[in-house]
Amino acid sequence: MFRLRSCILTHLTSSPSASPIPFPLHHLLSAAAPAVSPRSSFAVEEYLVENCGLTRHQAGKASAKLSHLKSPTNPDAVLAFLAGLGLSSADVAATVAKDPQLLCANVEKTLPPVVVGLTGHGISRAEIARLVSLGRSIFRCRSVVSNLPYYMSLLCSTENLVQFLNRSFSLLGCSLEKVVKPNVAFLRKCGLRDHDISKMCLCMPRVLSANPERVQAIVACADSIGVPPGSVMFRHMLQAVAYLGEEKFAAKVEYLKSTFRWSDAEVSVAVSKCPSVLSRSKETLQSRSKFLISEAGLAPAYIAQRPAMIIYNLEGRIRPRYYILKFLKEKGLLHHNRDYYGVLTITEKVLMEKFICTHKEAAPYLAEDYAAACRGEMPTRFRFT
Structure with missing residues (x-):
């Protein structure tokens, strides 16, 4: 049967x-x-x-x-x-x-x-x-079918449409005429390109499904941090505000200012360059600040211009690479000045080739000490007192 x-x-x-x-x-x-x-x-x-x-x-x-x-x-x-x-x-x-x-x-x-x-x-x-x-x-x-032509034009490809149906199905229940289309029109007026709106539709559909007045409030909150509406990072800022909510967003900005000793201008620069710092926990931000400012001696303004360093793993990357750079400088093995951020952002393969294997004769235990530092240990040779 x-x-x-x-x-x-x-x-x-x-x-x-x-x-x-x-x-x-x-x-x-x-x-x-x-x-x-x-x-x-x-x-x-x-x-x-x-x-x-x-x-x-x-x-x-x-x-x-x-x-x-x-x-x-x-x-x-x-x-x-x-x-x-x-x-x-x-x-x-x-x-x-x-x-x-x-x-x-x-x-x-x-x-x-x-x-x-x-x-x-x-x-x-x-x-x-x-x-x-x-x-x-x-x-x-059945209303799904009637809404598909609009979303297809917004998303520009069948692949994106499938991804949308997979991730953002709740948006399909919203009224196109009363909610989605007014929000899209408003975001376009704010300088977002269709490509940006398409990405937002896939990554943060709640921005498009929210009440239009709420979307205007989200835009105003993102704009208050000093990120121009037409800038490349504005979409990411909107997603951060939508994820946190206006009150938590403002509170996190204040926490960043106090933790990293940033001015209003510096926190604006940091957040606009790397909105994902807003999603980090207070404990994570505190530990990064303690190491980068108190131990590594980096200036708050330096960190604000390079906020991506905050999102790296402290024990597995930030601390060990700082020790490597400091060790090489102390031993006079670097022939020209190396910026810490540059060392922090290179791949593990490049780090091994340019900063460890190159000095294996002058510093035969460097690879071993670096591996120990990545495990959270402090090799004696990395202690400079």
Whole structure:
């Protein structure tokens, strides 16, 4: 019975034409399934275990959302539809566990139109099957199809559209006319290019799905730090504000100022060059400040101009490379002045070639000491008192 329904639905969903189904789908399904007495009880949890492959624990959680089901007719049709898309038994189990209400979707009016709409925008059946297996509720909403042309034009490629459906499905539930389009228009007025808005749509969809007044507040907050709206980093700043919220954003900026002894101008430079410093914990920022300013003796203004050094690993990179540079300078092995930030940012391979292997005769234990420093140890030869 399941195979027969699967064959029927495979034929229907694989048709290259988007023309209507010539006669009601439920006639085909009812012909393939025995009638169920309306008086008979339907054990949802047992069905989820035996027919969908869920564990007892998963079925217990999922059945609470399906308590209104009185018969297996529609769930059977949905399972047949999923099989027709090419989902394996394991995929079906994962899909139903994530979105149990998919079993209630209409297999005539909802699922086929959504699939046809997706294929019409260049998304392959294999990609559709993968998206379905993620348990996204978008496959229970026909409005998804009507919104796709707009998002396709905004994202510029099928690859981006697939990524959008994978990551930003919640944005699809927002009103295009009242929310998304006004936000996009406002961001364009602020100087963001379509490429920037497309990236934001993929990475931080909450900016586009927020109330337009909220988006204006986010822009004002980002602008207050001194990052010009039309600049390259403005999108990253908007994402940072949206991630933290205006109050936490302002508090983190103040914490950076006090921790690194920065002026308003210096914190503006640092944050605009590397917005990701805002996402670092207070403990991380404190430890970086203590080492870079108190131990390495770097000036706050120097760090503000090179804020990327704050995001590197302290024990595995910042500290050991400082010791290497200081050791070589103390021993007179550097023939010209080397900037610490330059040493900090080069790859491990270049560091070994130019600063360690080059001096293996004059400093035969340098590689060993560097490895120890990366493990958090302090070799005696790196102590200068």
